[in-house]
Amino acid sequence: MDVSRQRSTASGDTERGSAQAAERGPRARTKRLMLETATRLMQAGVTPSVSEVAEAAEVSRATAYRYFPSQAALVQAVVDEGLGPILTWQPTSADAERRVADLFDTAMPRIEAFEATFKAALKLSLDQWARRQAGTLGGEPAFTRGHRVDLLQQAIAPLKGHLPPRDFKRLAQALSLIFGVEVLIVLKDIWGLDSRGTRSVAQWAAGALVRAAVAESVDEGGDDCSRLAVE
Amino acid sequence: MDVSRQRSTASGDTERGSAQAAERGPRARTKRLMLETATRLMQAGVTPSVSEVAEAAEVSRATAYRYFPSQAALVQAVVDEGLGPILTWQPTSADAERRVADLFDTAMPRIEAFEATFKAALKLSLDQWARRQAGTLGGEPAFTRGHRVDLLQQAIAPLKGHLPPRDFKRLAQALSLIFGVEVLIVLKDIWGLDSRGTRSVAQWAAGALVRAAVAESVDEGGDDCSRLAVE
DNA sequence: GTCAATATGATACGCCCGTCTCAAAAATTT
DNA sequence: AAATTTTTGAGACGGGCGTATCATATTGAC
Numbered sequence: 001m002d003v004s005r006q007r008s009t010a011s012g013d014t015e016r017g018s019a020q021a022a023e024r025g026p027r028a029r030t031k032r033l034m035l036e037t038a039t040r041l042m043q044a045g046v047t048p049s050v051s052e053v054a055e056a057a058e059v060s061r062a063t064a065y066r067y068f069p070s071q072a073a074l075v076q077a078v079v080d081e082g083l084g085p086i087l088t089w090q091p092t093s094a095d096a097e098r099r100v101a102d103l104f105d106t107a108m109p110r111i112e113a114f115e116a117t118f119k120a121a122l123k124l125s126l127d128q129w130a131r132r133q134a135g136t137l138g139g140e141p142a143f144t145r146g147h148r149v150d151l152l153q154q155a156i157a158p159l160k161g162h163l164p165p166r167d168f169k170r171l172a173q174a175l176s177l178i179f180g181v182e183v184l185i186v187l188k189d190i191w192g193l194d195s196r197g198t199r200s201v202a203q204w205a206a207g208a209l210v211r212a213a214v215a216e217s218v219d220e221g222g223d224d225c226s227r228l229a230v231e
Numbered sequence: 232m233d234v235s236r237q238r239s240t241a242s243g244d245t246e247r248g249s250a251q252a253a254e255r256g257p258r259a260r261t262k263r264l265m266l267e268t269a270t271r272l273m274q275a276g277v278t279p280s281v282s283e284v285a286e287a288a289e290v291s292r293a294t295a296y297r298y299f300p301s302q303a304a305l306v307q308a309v310v311d312e313g314l315g316p317i318l319t320w321q322p323t324s325a326d327a328e329r330r331v332a333d334l335f336d337t338a339m340p341r342i343e344a345f346e347a348t349f350k351a352a353l354k355l356s357l358d359q360w361a362r363r364q365a366g367t368l369g370g371e372p373a374f375t376r377g378h379r380v381d382l383l384q385q386a387i388a389p390l391k392g393h394l395p396p397r398d399f400k401r402l403a404q405a406l407s408l409i410f411g412v413e414v415l416i417v418l419k420d421i422w423g424l425d426s427r428g429t430r431s432v433a434q435w436a437a438g439a440l441v442r443a444a445v446a447e448s449v450d451e452g453g454d455d456c457s458r459l460a461v462e
Numbered sequence: 463g464t465c466a467a468t469a470t471g472a473t474a475c476g477c478c479c480g481t482c483t484c485a486a487a488a489a490t491t492t
Numbered sequence: 493a494a495a496t497t498t499t500t501g502a503g504a505c506g507g508g509c510g511t512a513t514c515a516t517a518t519t520g521a522c
Contacts, residue, residue: 045364133276174436208443
């Protein structure tokens with residue numbers, strides 16, 4: 001009823017964007033404290049439960065659950081923070097391949113820094129998928145996990161005119177296969193690569209895909225293979 | 232002590248390979264029953280807990296836990312079954328790109344049929360990773376998840392002589408990014424593609440990567456761009 | 463300073479998971 | 493057929509998670 005103090009931000013919304021919305025008051029303070037604690041824990045490699053964050057933040061379990069009713073909500077919030085610098089990425093070049101490389105350079109280190117967080121997010125989205133299959137779904141938060149679509153399309157936007165729409169989309173889809181945390185899982189965990197190796201392989205694959213898409217369209221146009229390199 | 236009846240297969244080992252090891256007796260019977268039930272449930276889309284399998288198989292919870300001490304063991308067993316036809320894949324062509332395409336044609340439908348199973352396996356491997364990070368690890372089963380490495384290297388084996396070892400490895404690594412369940416997660420769940428679309432994109436990307444690797448090595452050798460297509 | 467509104471903490475509950483124990487049932491041996 | 497071994501089922505236990513309740517402490521308005 002009392003709308004004078006806008007507390008709509010309390011526990012409902014995500015407070016996206018920079019966490020500097022400040023929003024004073026006890027609630028915002030506690031929430032910020034928890035988020036910082038959770039972020040710190042996650043960057044240390046663990047995926048804390050709500051209770052663990054509560055303890056680490058020296059807050060009662062009950063209070064913690066008031067702000068983050070589940071581990072999913074917690075992870076989602078930390079993901080949003082980790083995603084920050086990635087979502088605000090802006091192209092600096094007009095060349096598609098360069099833009100893609102630049103996007104990867106921005107995103108991959110960030111994803112690596114928040115590796116545990118993104119892996120937790122992936123895990124939770126798999127959980128959600130399984131629950132959806134089983135029919136056991138309580139109108140839950142619904143994880144996002146679609147940012148790469150827009151980002152990659154933005155990165156390869158320069159090709160929009162030079163490629164048939166179908167091929168453009170296909171390139172974006174193919175690139176999205178080598179963009180997310182999945183890359184870390186495969187290259188670091190399975191292959192045992194380090195950060196440099198991982199980034200290097202991803203970069204090469206991304207470049208190869210972009211060049212291949214361009215080359216195909218050129219082939220159709222007239223076999224001008226000298227323009228294969230960069231366009 | 233009594234070794235006359237070889238019951239070493241009882242609850243310890245994985246009984247890999249075709250499940251036709253038969254191995255009569257109550258234990259084998261119950262285990263087979265549970266495995267079949269679990270497989271059926273998983274192909275229906277759900278990721279059952281041990282208790283759920285127990286109920287579905289009309290076996291007491293205690294018994295179920297005797298054979299599969301955790302959901303992880305359960306999933307691992309079903310994964311082994313689902314992996315069957317993939318692991319026995321043999322190349323039918325001498326052309327690398329064709330071989331890769333063929334491998335994808337074999338593997339992707341199978342992965343899709345066992346989608347829930349493979350997603351559950353991925354989820355569990357993420358769990359394991361998190362626990363390993365946190366130090367909370369009880370000398371557990373240790374998920375495999377490395378089959379794609381050998382398979383892809385086998386598929387592109389014809390290039391082994393034509394490519395520098397570094398490039399060969401890099402190609403295998405890049406291909407492994409677009410090989411597993413991750414492809415389904417990204418293309419079906421995020422992009423909303425159907426099975427055909429998913430397979431099509433994966434195939435294109437795979438072909439593009441192989442061609443790119445070949446083209447690069449040729450470029451170094453003398454810019455013979457007419458051989459870009461297949462070699 | 464007083465008072466209402468609000469945030470917090472302690473506690474308890476139900477649920478599911480994984481483990482254990484022990485008696486009953488089934489299978490195998492002799 | 494009898495005896496022994498093996499397998500099974502029922503139940504109990506502890507632990508963790510998510511929820512609800514209620515008294516207490518803190519905040520902000522007057």
